[in-house]
Amino acid sequence: MMKDFQIQLVGVSKVYHANGLPVRALDGIALTVNAGEFAVLAGPSGSGKSTILHLIGALDRPTEGKVFIEGDDLYARSREGLAAFRLNKIGFVFQAYNLIPVLTARENVEYPLLLQRIEKKERLRRSEELLLHVGLKAQMSKRPGEMSGGQQQRVAVARALATKPQVVLADEPTANLDSHTGSALIDLFRELNDQYKVTFLFASHDAMVISRAHRVIHLKDGRVEGEEIQ
Amino acid sequence: MTIFLSIALRNILRNKKRSLITLSAVTFGLAALIFLRGFVFGAQEQMVKNITTSLTSDAQIVPAALENIYNTNAYIEDPESIRRILKKDPRVRNYAERVIAGGIVSSATNSMATFIVGFHPDEETRIGSRRDAVRGRLMNLQDDHAAAIGDKMREVLGIDIGDKIIVTAQDYYGALAGEAFTLIGTFETGNDQIDNGTVMLLRSSAQRMLSLDQRISKFALRIEPKDAVMAVVSDLRTQIPSKNLKVLTWEELIPMMAQLIHFQNGMIFVVVLIVLTVVAAGILNTLMMSIVERTREFGLMMAMGTKPRQVILLVGLESFLITSLGAVCGIAVGISLTTYVGHVGIDLSRFISTFSNFLIGAHVYPRVDWFYLGIFIAVVMGSNFIVSLYPAWRASRLDPVEAMRQAG
Numbered sequence: 001m002m003k004d005f006q007i008q009l010v011g012v013s014k015v016y017h018a019n020g021l022p023v024r025a026l027d028g029i030a031l032t033v034n035a036g037e038f039a040v041l042a043g044p045s046g047s048g049k050s051t052i053l054h055l056i057g058a059l060d061r062p063t064e065g066k067v068f069i070e071g072d073d074l075y076a077r078s079r080e081g082l083a084a085f086r087l088n089k090i091g092f093v094f095q096a097y098n099l100i101p102v103l104t105a106r107e108n109v110e111y112p113l114l115l116q117r118i119e120k121k122e123r124l125r126r127s128e129e130l131l132l133h134v135g136l137k138a139q140m141s142k143r144p145g146e147m148s149g150g151q152q153q154r155v156a157v158a159r160a161l162a163t164k165p166q167v168v169l170a171d172e173p174t175a176n177l178d179s180h181t182g183s184a185l186i187d188l189f190r191e192l193n194d195q196y197k198v199t200f201l202f203a204s205h206d207a208m209v210i211s212r213a214h215r216v217i218h219l220k221d222g223r224v225e226g227e228e229i230q
Numbered sequence: 231m232t233i234f235l236s237i238a239l240r241n242i243l244r245n246k247k248r249s250l251i252t253l254s255a256v257t258f259g260l261a262a263l264i265f266l267r268g269f270v271f272g273a274q275e276q277m278v279k280n281i282t283t284s285l286t287s288d289a290q291i292v293p294a295a296l297e298n299i300y301n302t303n304a305y306i307e308d309p310e311s312i313r314r315i316l317k318k319d320p321r322v323r324n325y326a327e328r329v330i331a332g333g334i335v336s337s338a339t340n341s342m343a344t345f346i347v348g349f350h351p352d353e354e355t356r357i358g359s360r361r362d363a364v365r366g367r368l369m370n371l372q373d374d375h376a377a378a379i380g381d382k383m384r385e386v387l388g389i390d391i392g393d394k395i396i397v398t399a400q401d402y403y404g405a406l407a408g409e410a411f412t413l414i415g416t417f418e419t420g421n422d423q424i425d426n427g428t429v430m431l432l433r434s435s436a437q438r439m440l441s442l443d444q445r446i447s448k449f450a451l452r453i454e455p456k457d458a459v460m461a462v463v464s465d466l467r468t469q470i471p472s473k474n475l476k477v478l479t480w481e482e483l484i485p486m487m488a489q490l491i492h493f494q495n496g497m498i499f500v501v502v503l504i505v506l507t508v509v510a511a512g513i514l515n516t517l518m519m520s521i522v523e524r525t526r527e528f529g530l531m532m533a534m535g536t537k538p539r540q541v542i543l544l545v546g547l548e549s550f551l552i553t554s555l556g557a558v559c560g561i562a563v564g565i566s567l568t569t570y571v572g573h574v575g576i577d578l579s580r581f582i583s584t585f586s587n588f589l590i591g592a593h594v595y596p597r598v599d600w601f602y603l604g605i606f607i608a609v610v611m612g613s614n615f616i617v618s619l620y621p622a623w624r625a626s627r628l629d630p631v632e633a634m635r636q637a638g
Contacts, residue, residue, distance in 0.1 A: 059630045080537050087535020102240035112534050114233040
């Protein structure tokens with residue numbers, strides 16, 4: 001993995017409109033995440049955790065400020081350019097509804113590789129290896145509706161890693177899982193972080209997740225309140 | 231592309247009931263159009279066949295005054311020069327020479343205005359225009375003082391086979407001429423105007439009565455192959471020197487019938503427009519519902535790096551697949567139905583008095599119109615492609631974050 005994949009948020013603010021009223025989700029965020037980090041954005045609901053992930057993942061646009069990826073202004077890109085960035089640089093794991101329901105586990109993992117036009121042999125090799133890694137080799141032919149929530153999250157992790165992304169962004173990945181499954185998922189993330197040196201950035205208020213991160217960034221009311229290195 | 235084809239196909243199978251309803255709409259719409267066109271096409275073919283066999287033949291050479299088939303009393307002065315031209319063209323398989331005049335036919339109790347048609351039985355047989363007699367018998371070359379009339383005219387005149395009729399008309403020189411003829415047969419074309427207003431005589435008898443000498447009123451031509459009619463007409467127009475003679479197709483002789491066919495064809499497109507609007511609205515509704523239901527899914531796909539144009543491709547493929555499948559089923563049902571009904575025929579005898587003037591028989595045999603079939607397929611596919619653009623565009627413009635927030 002590239003060592004210089006640095007994420008920088010400079011003076012980033014995000015204002016949403018809810019029922020016609022402006023809601024300031026982020027307020028002048030300045031934040032740097034370096035390559036290979038295993039960091040968590042911690043804070044109560046509404047503190048801006050998910051919004052930061054969305055902005056780093058090119059899913060949303062800041063109202064003010066800039067997001068720099070490898071020194072380039074991310075939002076200077078076109079819609080197609082942002083889609084290509086998401087495909088090639090980012091792996092997402094969402095809280096729920098992570099998979100395309102009509103595709104099997106293997107096809108879900110293969111999907112971003114198909115978008116990348118990776119040849120079939122390599123697609124099959126990578127998807128099989130990753131599903132084996134997340135302990136789902138036996139479930140490869142199952143569709144999301146035939147799998148448990150934990151299994152679906154693990155397929156999402158395999159898919160997030162399939163394209164060999166620079167950073168995996170995970171939004172409350174354990175929120176819908178029991179404590180045992182959640183802990184096993186974080187173990188898996190740690191292992192992948194060690195093995196592939198992929199940057200992991202979580203949004204979570206789960207104490208278990210926070211306790212196992214290398215770096216915890218505390219957010220409150222859309223601002224960075226402090227950070228700690230563990 | 232393959233993955234989008236696979237996802238599109240599975241999405242169609244995902245909601246089988248809705249897909250089936252949409253599929254049925256396309257199938258039913260297209261099948262109905264094919265059958266409707268087949269019915270009209272079959273009726274038109276029958277009408278044209280009846281017109282060209284019993285009335286006009288494929289084309290006619292007439293004096294300018296007889297440009298309209300309902301005109302009378304004009305003659306070709308030098309028919310021999312025309313015969314020489316016609317004999318040279320092998321596409322003119324046969325021709326019949328006819329005398330047409332207007333006159334009055336009288337019985338002992340009644341009289342009425344009539345067309346007088348002088349014909350040669352053998353020539354008419356060769357061009358295929360002779361009909362069976364309803365009463366009595368067909369005329370032959372020995373029936374010099376005999377006549378055949380429409381069976382309806384016989385009823386009006388109150389006569390029967392063997393009775394005398396008096397036919398009077400203005401002769402070539404303007405004098406009143408008349409002769410008595412014996413009724414030997416009656417005919418029925420289904421057309422009121424013909425059956426109620428035509429007296430058939432031997433051509434020689436008509437020429438004698440009207441002092442025409444060898445003059446005739448028209449040449450009725452049988453041309454083969456049928457698609458050469460226009461070319462033959464065009465060639466004859468350049469070869470026939472007289473400015474007073476016209477070479478006309480049946481459409482020019484009976485423009486009302488030709489216009490009726492054009493009107494029917496135009497009406498088909500109005501029906502096409504209505505049916506396809508309903509079908510397209512069904513497709514649009516299905517796609518819009520599908521997109522609303524799958525908003526989160528589209529958001530997820532876009533979050534993973536699916537480009538807007540790939541989302542358009544996916545929605546377009548779903549529309550294309552379901553429309554294509556519906557089109558295949560619609561073509562199969564439409565062709566099967568038209569072919570079957572074309573074999574057994576549709577009995578219109580209950581309505582025959584309504585249609586008889588159009589020279590449509592009691593039974594219509596629908597026939598698949600392949601040209602229109604092609605148009606229907608193109609229009610169905612094209613219109614459904616167009617209606618899929620809006621939902622596809624809407625899906626491609628979804629904001630991934632907002633989309634994934636939608637309740638699933």
